Amino acid sequence: MGDVLSADELVEALKALANPVRLQIVNWLRDPESEFADWEPVADRAEVGVCALHIQEKSGLTQSTISSYMITLERAGLVRSTRVGKWTHYRRDEDRLRQVGNAIGAPATSDVH
Incomplete structure (x- = not known):
């Protein structure tokens, strides 16, 4: 994967984020230690x-x-999964996520009408 997303990759990522719950999950995962403080971690959250x-x-x-939802987010490349014992x-x-943000913020290309 390069530093620039293809149009198809961008559309897939935006579709995944268009669901309010999937968007919320991505936001929760930004700060897993505080967002999931009520649950004892099964493994190191920073690592897995x-x-x-x-x-x-x-x-x-x-x-x-x-x-x-998590399969959709993973297929779009927005999250990564790691198996720890029986838990994903x-x-x-x-x-x-940076690439998606950059693509959204980039000037429109002339081939889009």
Whole structure:
């Protein structure tokens, strides 16, 4: 992956963030220590991220919904997953989020009408 997103990659990321709950999850993962302070970490949050179970509990949504949301965010490159035992942990992909921000802030190209 280069430093510039393709149009398809940008659209996929924006679609993933267009869902209010997925956007909220990405925001929660910005500061996992304080956002998930009510839950004892299964593993080092700085290294592997937040346990999917804790994301589910904080959101109040079902496991299947959170699983679907996290898969969408991961396919868009916005989060990365790490398996720790039987638990999947998620953390933000700061490089991809920076690329999305840069792409949004970049001047429009002449090929877009």
